[in-house]
Ligand SMILES: Nc1ncnc2c1ncn2[C@@H]1O[C@H](COP(=O)(O)OP(=O)(O)OP(=O)(O)O)[C@@H](O)[C@H]1O
């Protein structure tokens with residue numbers, strides 16, 4: 253699968269279609285509803301033939317409708333005489349045939365519609381997930397997991413459903429409206445022209461109501477998104493909610509937002525409901541005008557009673573499809589608002605990657621040169637002018653007070669954070685020149701906040717890699733988790749629950765360690781990876797990690813200093829600066845910050 257978005261490729265293929273689509277939709281700039289409609293149209297463009305087939309089938313089924321009464325009429329006129337005007341067998345054949353054909357057509361219409369829209373929705377969902385997977389980290393500061401899920405799963409379906417329903421109405425009622433209008437002109441073109449004088453007024457009314465529906469619809473959608481965020485919080489932080497006895501608080505917070513959502517929904521429905529009566533009112537002005545004019549004409553003998561009756565009847569008949577056509581506004585607008593939010597997500601800039609070089613392993617080592625990292629919005633640098641050498645195959649321990657910049661250093665190595673000055677070199681190559689995927693492949697990281705996937709233990713260990721049960725077992729043993737896994741009825745095929753909810757804190761950490769070990773990367777980073785383990789387990793895990801010494805570069809971050817004493821080099825980071833560096837014994841002898849920390853811990 254190449255990188256281009258599915259819809260975008262459809263866009264490139266589509267030539268002429270764009271023009272008539274553009275003509276159909278309101279004029280617009282980027283981010284407007286018209287633009288969203290056009291893009292949705294482009295997503296559906298590859299499936300236009302199926303969609304068109306569906307429309308034709310619907311039309312065909314509708315066209316067969318009058319055949320039933322026509323048949324009845326023929327039967328009545330010719331079937332009940334002393335002599336049958338046609339062979340008897342024709343009757344059941346025609347009746348069943350008619351229903352079979354109509355049923356087939358309506359099935360085809362529904363099927364083709366569902367097939368083509370589901371294809372379009374599938375493409376859009378894949379584009380949305382692609383955008384999520386590649387999005388710049390900043391997106392996740394503003395997008396909660398629940399909202400992201402709703403946007404990928406519900407929104408494309410909702411938008412397409414409301415728009416395709418609207419399209420069907422538009423086609424059906426649009427056709428009958430145009431046909432009736434044609435008939436009016438055929439009957440009396442001058443009167444028909446007069447009936448059009450209300451068109452501009454009608455247009456104006458529709459426009460005004462539409463603006464209000466758009467405004468309220470957008471407000472209602474925003475409120476819905478906030479509501480999703482609250483539910484997301486409640487489900488994710490349910491333990492915190494209960495521990496803080498915040499059930500009432502959350503319920504109230506939800507109720508307030510739900511109330512706002514309801515308000516916005518009712519208001520937008522009310523605005524949309526105004527559309528019908530208002531258009532009918534305007535239409536009645538036209539009808540009144542026509543009747544008056546026609547009566548005037550009739551007194552002068554210009555129009556017969558029959559003509560007049562036919563004209564007024566046809567005129568009144570236009571109101572019904574016109575009403576349904578204007579009722580279509582709200583679903584269309586709601587659909588477009590939802591589609592616009594989807595496309596905003598699709599358009600989220602991907603994580604920039606200027607690097608082009610590929611690396612395969614770390615042979616000489618990692619070097620930080622005058623590295624300064626400033627987090628966005630922070631007042632002080634998280635890392636300041638840091639010089640550090642990590643030769644390949646050695647173990648570096650990072651220790652120091654909380655907030656000292658240890659995790660920031662890891663994020664910088666993986667280029668989740670861009671240095672504001674200085675550079676990081678791997679085997680002499682600036683990591684800015686290395687393709688991010690290639691760079692990250694060299695690292696296996698157990699981060700401070702463990703994230704597990706909803707799957708089995710084996711799925712989590714062999715995450716995104718080919719499964720090798722023997723290797724999974726080795727890694728689980730090394731992470732000192734094997735005994736536990738074996739005690740489970742389903743062993744490594746046991747599900748761990750959402751984010752490992754069925755495991756203990758220490759088990760989650762050990763599973764994350766096993767996952768890192770499985771990756772076989774050149775550099776292993778353990779950021780407080782054993783903080784939740786008892787000291788016996790911690791000792792075992794560390795022994796397993798240390799067995800890899802020499803073949804891998806290790807970066808250990810720990811507050812519990814007993815785990816780092818055998819490191820080749822210990823670096824004490826405080827407020828983003830290296831305040832001490834050396835081996836355990838050297839630092840102890842120096843009697844500085846590290847020695848103080850060790851003393852404090854042994855006193856404990
Ligand atoms: N995304 C961020 N945006 C702004 N500031 C940040 C961000 N991440 C970290 N910081 C700040 O950078 C500094 C270093 O944070 P870092 O997470 O690197 O500390 P640490 O040494 O890992 O601490 P700990 O031992 O508590 O894990 C802190 O002052 C923190 O507030």
Ligand SMILES: [Mg+2]
Nearest residue numbers: 658659660700
């Ligand atoms: Mg940290």
